[in-house]
Amino acid sequence: KDEQGNYLVTLLKGHGIGPEISRSVKQIFQAAGVPITWEEHEVYSRAMNKEGDLLSSETINSIRRNKVALKGPFMTPIGKGFRSLNVTLRKKLQLYANVRPCRTIKGIDNIYDNVDLVTIRENTEGEYMGLEHRVVPGVSESIKIISRRACLKIARYAFEYAIRNNRKRIIGVHKAGVMKKGDGLFLECLREINEEYPTIQYSEKQVDTMCMKLAMNPQDCDMMVMPNLYGDIVSDLCAGLIGGLGLTASGNIGAEAAVFEAVHGTAPDIAGKNLANPTALLLSGCMMLDHMELYDHGNTIRNAIYNTIEERDNLTRDLKGAGSTTLFTEAVIKRIENKT
Amino acid sequence: KDEQGNYLVTLLKGHGIGPEISRSVKQIFQAAGVPITWEEHEVYSRAMNKEGDLLSSETINSIRRNKVALKGPFMTPIGKGFRSLNVTLRKKLQLYANVRPCRTIKGIDNIYDNVDLVTIRENTEGEYMGLEHRVVPGVSESIKIISRRACLKIARYAFEYAIRNNRKRIIGVHKAGVMKKGDGLFLECLREINEEYPTIQYSEKQVDTMCMKLAMNPQDCDMMVMPNLYGDIVSDLCAGLIGGLGLTASGNIGAEAAVFEAVHGTAPDIAGKNLANPTALLLSGCMMLDHMELYDHGNTIRNAIYNTIEERDNLTRDLKGAGSTTLFTEAVIKRIENKT
Ligand SMILES: CC(C)[C@H](C(=O)O)[C@@H](O)C(=O)O
Ligand SMILES: CC(C)[C@H](C(=O)O)[C@@H](O)C(=O)O
Numbered sequence: 001k002d003e004q005g006n007y008l009v010t011l012l013k014g015h016g017i018g019p020e021i022s023r024s025v026k027q028i029f030q031a032a033g034v035p036i037t038w039e040e041h042e043v044y045s046r047a048m049n050k051e052g053d054l055l056s057s058e059t060i061n062s063i064r065r066n067k068v069a070l071k072g073p074f075m076t077p078i079g080k081g082f083r084s085l086n087v088t089l090r091k092k093l094q095l096y097a098n099v100r101p102c103r104t105i106k107g108i109d110n111i112y113d114n115v116d117l118v119t120i121r122e123n124t125e126g127e128y129m130g131l132e133h134r135v136v137p138g139v140s141e142s143i144k145i146i147s148r149r150a151c152l153k154i155a156r157y158a159f160e161y162a163i164r165n166n167r168k169r170i171i172g173v174h175k176a177g178v179m180k181k182g183d184g185l186f187l188e189c190l191r192e193i194n195e196e197y198p199t200i201q202y203s204e205k206q207v208d209t210m211c212m213k214l215a216m217n218p219q220d221c222d223m224m225v226m227p228n229l230y231g232d233i234v235s236d237l238c239a240g241l242i243g244g245l246g247l248t249a250s251g252n253i254g255a256e257a258a259v260f261e262a263v264h265g266t267a268p269d270i271a272g273k274n275l276a277n278p279t280a281l282l283l284s285g286c287m288m289l290d291h292m293e294l295y296d297h298g299n300t301i302r303n304a305i306y307n308t309i310e311e312r313d314n315l316t317r318d319l320k321g322a323g324s325t326t327l328f329t330e331a332v333i334k335r336i337e338n339k340t
Numbered sequence: 341k342d343e344q345g346n347y348l349v350t351l352l353k354g355h356g357i358g359p360e361i362s363r364s365v366k367q368i369f370q371a372a373g374v375p376i377t378w379e380e381h382e383v384y385s386r387a388m389n390k391e392g393d394l395l396s397s398e399t400i401n402s403i404r405r406n407k408v409a410l411k412g413p414f415m416t417p418i419g420k421g422f423r424s425l426n427v428t429l430r431k432k433l434q435l436y437a438n439v440r441p442c443r444t445i446k447g448i449d450n451i452y453d454n455v456d457l458v459t460i461r462e463n464t465e466g467e468y469m470g471l472e473h474r475v476v477p478g479v480s481e482s483i484k485i486i487s488r489r490a491c492l493k494i495a496r497y498a499f500e501y502a503i504r505n506n507r508k509r510i511i512g513v514h515k516a517g518v519m520k521k522g523d524g525l526f527l528e529c530l531r532e533i534n535e536e537y538p539t540i541q542y543s544e545k546q547v548d549t550m551c552m553k554l555a556m557n558p559q560d561c562d563m564m565v566m567p568n569l570y571g572d573i574v575s576d577l578c579a580g581l582i583g584g585l586g587l588t589a590s591g592n593i594g595a596e597a598a599v600f601e602a603v604h605g606t607a608p609d610i611a612g613k614n615l616a617n618p619t620a621l622l623l624s625g626c627m628m629l630d631h632m633e634l635y636d637h638g639n640t641i642r643n644a645i646y647n648t649i650e651e652r653d654n655l656t657r658d659l660k661g662a663g664s665t666t667l668f669t670e671a672v673i674k675r676i677e678n679k680t
């Protein structure tokens with residue numbers, strides 16, 4: 001907290017449409033009286049110094065100190081050898097759980113109704129460790145590491161999340177028929193932790209079957225927990241079921257810090273044109289408020305967003321509206337001020 | 341060919357509902373005058389001998405000799421150390437390309453209309469080689485191998501398939517941002533082969549983005565080619581878009597042999613009850629007829645199936661019909677005999 005008694009939160013506005021949608025969040029949070037002071041940090045999209053530090057240590061230290069950050073989209077670093085900034089951030093801060101709730105929003109012309117899913121993704125190991133090499137010319141080997149430690153942590157997180165959010169069912173998603181040792185270990189840990197949570201209904205599904213099921217009957221599913229790569233795939237699929245990444249919140253949770261982010265791209269084609277939809281970053285911000293136990297603020301803003309979308313008040317173009325970033329932001333603020 | 345001038349084809353009826361749906365195929369093929377003599381082979385669902393050979397060498401040799409096989413669903417082998425029979429078959433016969441066309445069938449109550457997708461999946465390497473070990477207690481390593489040789493083969497197959505089937509667009513599906521060497525090599529090979537096919541529009545998409553796209557606008561997509569595991573996931577997702585595995589054909593193609601299969605399960609709960617839907621095996625059989633250049637027979641049977649489904653004539657329960665395996669089979673045969 002700062003001198004005014006506000007919580008300090010690191011803000012990484014990101015690139016492309018990042019600054020515009022971050023402005024929208026700041027305005028809406030201010031209108032809702034959220035007791036936050038933002039500590040803004042720049043992240044670079046390519047090497048700015050010889051060491052190639054795109055994420056400066058000041059940025060990392062700010063997040064460590066504040067324990068909470070909100071982030072807009074980052075550009076993919078250009079040039080060989082640079083790893084994704086997202087992956088680096090998750091790794092450096094040991095943000096072991098990626099959480100993506102996907103819920104149908106009324107007012108959006110959707111293929112599916114009543115979707116209400118949560119993907120919990122192991123966020124630090126698996127295929128994302130960058131362990132690869134060329135065995136002989138023309139043959140590459142990519143290594144997927146799964147550890148009991150990380151599996152137990154993500155399993156515990158998933159079951160605790162279910163209890164906290166009053167969710168009833170968890171599916172462990174895997175391909176243990178093929179990766180008996182890797183995904184097998186993952187399932188073993190889930191089963192172990194499951195024993196401590198007898199009120200949660202636990203089952204298992206292969207990742208291919210899971211994706212088919214999600215395309216056919218997403219309404220039958222509730223929470224899913226899975227290793228890194230499957231989580232990447234399944235969470236994007238779930239986002240597709242409710243209208244895309246422009247509408248989905250995401251959080252990366254660690255023991256020492258948590259980073260909430262809009263997982264869509266930087267949309268360079270519309271950057272700076274006041275056309276960007278801030279919803280994903282806003283909803284990620286609300287997840288952050290819940291995480292900070294500022295539940296009332298989170299609910300107020302979330303309801304204002306849902307009502308604005310349901311009434312299709314100045315929606316952005318991606319939602320087939322004729323509004324803009326600023327008009328949509330004003331529409332949300334109006335509802336917060338009128339408490340509707 | 342045998343003495344009557346018929347083509348010899350190996351038939352692996354498989355387990356559970358396998359025998360019933362195989363019977364349906366045999367009856368319908370006979371009604372259509374398909375010049376095939378079936379060579380039936382049993383595959384065991386658990387070790388029947390000390391060596392644990394579930395797939396006997398006679399079976400493998402039969403397929404090698406006939407070069408073509410049709411297979412029903414196999415049970416997953418029980419017990420540690422047994423690999424999936426499907427994977428073993430693909431590997432032993434070097435069936436390097438898995439092909440799964442998914443097309444909306446009229447008469448099925450579907451979420452999506454006008455889906456017409458083809459997944460081409462590398463079928464021999466990647467995560468499916470069974471290369472895994474425990475590094476230290478509590479840490480497993482699964483190795484994904486990608487070779488230039490296999491990538492070039494599947495890339496060539498995909499572009500040739502596009503030309504042969506008059507398809508215009510291919511998407512290379514990958515996660516090369518994370519697996520730069522592995523999936524990077526895959527993309528490199530696709531780009532190389534693409535240069536020889538200037539009439540095909542080639543693009544690339546990350547597997548997560550691809551799945552989201554398929555959930556949102558599958559109609560915009562055409563052909564997709566990808567490494568083994570992504571192919572497993574994406575092809576099941578595509579099946580979900582058109583009503584599930586009960587309606588999707590699949591072929592495993594190699595240089596020396598090809599095995600066409602129903603990719604759904606053995607459905608032990610309804611086995612022997614005359615309730616199983618033979619459509620997936622029938623459509624796989626039609627793919628096989630195309631492969632054997634028996635195009636007229638393939639088209640006749642396919643049209644009869646599509647018409648039967650469109651008119652909802654004795655559909656099985658999974659399609660919300662009140663028919664049965666035998667009644668549906670008779671309905672298809674009636675259309676073949678009446679040439680409608
Ligand atoms: C940018 C990329 C490395 C990242 C991932 O694969 O995790 C993204 O797709 C995501 O899901 O946040
Ligand atoms: C049975 C299993 C090993 C197989 C696979 O993963 O390839 C199946 O899911 C398939 O797609 O044919």
